[in-house]
Amino acid sequence: xxxxxxxxxxxxxxxxxxxxxxxxxxxxxxxxxxxxxxxxxxxxxxxxxxxxxxxxxxxxxxxxxxxxxxxxxxxxxxxxxxxxxxxxxxxxxxxxxxxxxxxxxxxxxxxxxxxxxxxxxxxxxxxxxxxxxxxxxxxxxxx
Amino acid sequence: xxxxxxxxxxxxxxxxxxxxxxxxxxxxxxxxxxxxxxxxxxxxxxxxxxxxxxxxxxxxxxxxxxxxxxxxxxxxxxxxxxxxxxxxxxxxxxxxxxxxxxxxxxxxxxxxxxxxxxxxxxxxxxxxxxxxxxxxxxxxxxx
DNA sequence: CTATCATGTAACAATAAAAGTTACTTTGTT
DNA sequence: AACAAAGTAACTTTTATTGTTACATGATAG
Numbered sequence: 388x389x390x391x392x393x394x395x396x397x398x399x400x401x402x403x404x405x406x407x408x409x410x411x412x413x414x415x416x417x418x419x420x421x422x423x424x425x426x427x428x429x430x431x432x433x434x435x436x437x438x439x440x441x442x443x444x445x446x447x448x449x450x451x452x453x454x455x456x457x458x459x460x461x462x463x464x465x466x467x468x469x470x471x472x473x474x475x476x477x478x479x480x481x482x483x484x485x486x487x488x489x490x491x492x493x494x495x496x497x498x499x500x501x502x503x504x505x506x507x508x509x510x511x512x513x514x515x516x517x518x519x520x521x522x523x524x525x526x527x528x529x530x
Numbered sequence: 531x532x533x534x535x536x537x538x539x540x541x542x543x544x545x546x547x548x549x550x551x552x553x554x555x556x557x558x559x560x561x562x563x564x565x566x567x568x569x570x571x572x573x574x575x576x577x578x579x580x581x582x583x584x585x586x587x588x589x590x591x592x593x594x595x596x597x598x599x600x601x602x603x604x605x606x607x608x609x610x611x612x613x614x615x616x617x618x619x620x621x622x623x624x625x626x627x628x629x630x631x632x633x634x635x636x637x638x639x640x641x642x643x644x645x646x647x648x649x650x651x652x653x654x655x656x657x658x659x660x661x662x663x664x665x666x667x668x669x670x671x672x673x
Numbered sequence: 674c675t676a677t678c679a680t681g682t683a684a685c686a687a688t689a690a691a692a693g694t695t696a697c698t699t700t701g702t703t
Numbered sequence: 704a705a706c707a708a709a710g711t712a713a714c715t716t717t718t719a720t721t722g723t724t725a726c727a728t729g730a731t732a733g
Contacts, residue, residue: 390620398634421624444680445730477533481564490661491541502649509641587709588701
């Protein structure tokens with residue numbers, strides 16, 4: 388199944404950005420994740436719309452963090468990237484009058500909603516600065 | 531993101547099958563989920579391989595349950611359909627030497643693994659017979 | 674002022690896996 | 704022997720991310 392790796396990639400970029408004290412170009416970022424500057428701009432534009440980064444054109448232009456990493460959670464970035472469902476499992480929609488289809492879909496939806504809620508809650512607890520050096524000790528103490 | 535609706539569809543079929551006391555053809559099943567007999571056979575073949583249904587060719591052939599619905603969980607069917615990840619969120623694999631990518635991926639993987647474990651555990655608690663009439667009361671008592 | 678650098682954006686191709694389709698073979702029953 | 708059904712191979716369609724090309728827009732340096 389096709390995967391959406393934008394979250395993984397953009398987090399990678401953001402953590403790098405925090406360590407660079409100047410605007411970073413799409414070209415540089417593309418190098419960080421082995422892709423094309425246009426792909427980078429497309430994704431970064433979503434983060435700019437949500438207020439997490441700024442961009443500037445022209446000489447010495449590029450992208451900069453608008454907030455410290457400690458103020459941004461994985462959930463924030465996940466939301467900034469869009470709405471789509473988190474699961475590859477889809478529900479059918481063709482016989483909504485059929486009680487069996489309704490029961491099947493309701494059961495699957497219940498479980499998936501619960502799992503998604505847990506996932507998003509965890510994402511909301513992790514700030515981007517924790518993706519630096521202290522991640523290991525953080526997880527050693529999580530339970 | 532493209533969704534895999536095989537689980538939803540095949541559950542729908544299985545519950546219908548339990549109410550029909552004779553072999554059901556791929557043609558009939560295709561009608562239940564508005565698709566093609568070949569698509570049905572492809573998916574049902576995975577369930578047969580796992581032992582949940584049997585098939586017979588020729589006159590009065592078709593598919594039959596090999597076990598009562600009460601003995602089969604959503605997790606059983608999920609596993610029978612294959613291995614693929616449950617999430618549309620993918621991890622990048624291009625710079626495995628980069629500690630930042632490692633940290634990002636590890637954090638995402640931790641959370642996704644936990645959510646998937648919860649989901650599969652819930653799937654394991656729901657048997658297919660519960661997708662009939664008693665589903666509502668079942669969920670009223672779940673917590 | 675103008676050359677250059679960088680973003681902004683439109684338009685299109687590549688990709689991948691499920692889903693859909695066609696055509697044919699094999700097997701079992703009437 | 705005729706027929707009904709699964710088995711299966713090969714191909715097309717679908718759909719969203721990803722990749723790519725091309726060009727417009729805007730900002731800065733000199």
